[in-house]
Amino acid sequence: MKKTFKITLSFMLAFMLFFTSISFNKNNTTAPGKNVTISLLGDHAEAKKIKFPINNKKPSKPKKPSKPKPPKKGFKNGAEGEKFLNKLVKGNGHKTFDTPYGKRVIDVYIKQTQWAHESKVGYASKTKFIKKQVDKDAWLKKTGAIKGVKWHFFKSAKTGKVGASKPLLKYLDDKKIPYQIHK
Numbered sequence: 001m002k003k004t005f006k007i008t009l010s011f012m013l014a015f016m017l018f019f020t021s022i023s024f025n026k027n028n029t030t031a032p033g034k035n036v037t038i039s040l041l042g043d044h045a046e047a048k049k050i051k052f053p054i055n056n057k058k059p060s061k062p063k064k065p066s067k068p069k070p071p072k073k074g075f076k077n078g079a080e081g082e083k084f085l086n087k088l089v090k091g092n093g094h095k096t097f098d099t100p101y102g103k104r105v106i107d108v109y110i111k112q113t114q115w116a117h118e119s120k121v122g123y124a125s126k127t128k129f130i131k132k133q134v135d136k137d138a139w140l141k142k143t144g145a146i147k148g149v150k151w152h153f154f155k156s157a158k159t160g161k162v163g164a165s166k167p168l169l170k171y172l173d174d175k176k177i178p179y180q181i182h183k
Contacts, residue, residue, distance in 0.1 A: 067088060070154055070155065070182050071157070074121070074158075075156065076157050078119065078120075080121070081152075082119045084154070085108050085154075086107075086108045089115075090110065092108075093108065095109035095116070097136075097145055099139050099140060100139065102132070106146075114146050114148075115147060115149065117149070117150050118149070119152050120151065120154065121154045121156050122154075122155075122156030122159050122162065123164065123165075125167070125168060134171055134175055134177060137149045137177060138175040138176070141176075141177075149177055149178075150177070150179065150180065151178070151179040151180070152182060153180070153181045155182070162181060162183060164181070
């Protein structure tokens with residue numbers, strides 16, 4: 001069987017080389033959008049021409065959907081930051097939880113992953129209110145009410161500031177809450 005295969009393959013290659021000719025442009029290359037003509041000799045030495053369009057363009061990589069970028073000037077208020085964050089992480093909007101520290105309204109909650117995201121617009125400090133938010137988030141994560149939480153800091157269009165004070169960032173780190181400063 002191996003010998004038959006070799007003979008058949010050799011015969012096919014010889015047949016193709018003898019009875020087939022391919023026409024290119026004068027530089028023996030094809031330009032994008034040009035045709036390649038293959039001539040086949042049929043019965044009684046009649047030539048049959050078949051044209052195949054050739055595209056020499058490099059295949060394009062599939063484009064990843066681009067993530068939205070925050071405006072360079074920043075957001076006018078916290079509600080704009082929350083709306084943007086909801087779109088960025090493909091969230092499901094607000095969700096309220098009861099904690100021993102009081103109610104916690106999550107800015108952006110993702111049902112599928114059970115992740116919570118907090119949005120802060122402008123420069124944030126470790127105030128009593130924000131410290132309490134961090135404590136509530138840490139409790140929700142520890143008890144399994146949420147699987148994870150991340151804080152996001154966005155630029156304010158009014159003040160031009162973005163970020164958080166060192167004490168607040170340290171407090172987030174101590175509570176093992178990741179954060180991202182979007183510049």
